[in-house]
Amino acid sequence: GKSISSRHFEAIGTRTCQILIEGDYNGILIAGEHYIPVKRDLSDIDRAIEMLRDEPLRRRIADAAFDLVATGHTYDHRVAGVLAALP
Numbered sequence: 001g002k003s004i005s006s007r008h009f010e011a012i013g014t015r016t017c018q019i020l021i022e023g024d025y026n027g028i029l030i031a032g033e034h035y036i037p038v039k040r041d042l043s044d045i046d047r048a049i050e051m052l053r054d055e056p057l058r059r060r061i062a063d064a065a066f067d068l069v070a071t072g073h074t075y076d077h078r079v080a081g082v083l084a085a086l087p
Contacts, residue, residue, distance in 0.1 A: 002020070002021060002023025003025065004025040004029060008020075008025070008029070012062075012065045012066055012068075015062045015065075016062060017058040017062040018035045019036045019037075020036070020037065021037075021038060021039075021040050022037040022038065022039060022040070029068075033064055034061065034064055034068060035065065036052060
């Protein structure tokens with residue numbers, strides 16, 4: 001599967017809809033809900049581009065990703081998780 005990285009969070013933070021290779025992304029991002037998925041061989045890239053051109057869909061995906069990250073994946077959330085794990 002794919003791993004999530006700062007580049008994903010940067011795009012999400014600016015409410016940018018992403019086209020990403022299908023993957024797990026550490027169990028955080030869900031294909032079709034938080035990003036537009038595309039197969040590794042790009043055989044469905046035309047479909048992904050059409051989805052990206054659909055402004056209401058694009059906005060819905062970008063907003064869903066932003067809401068997910070804002071409610072559970074900020075630095076404050078990460079620090080709180082680390083502190084909670086300490087004895």
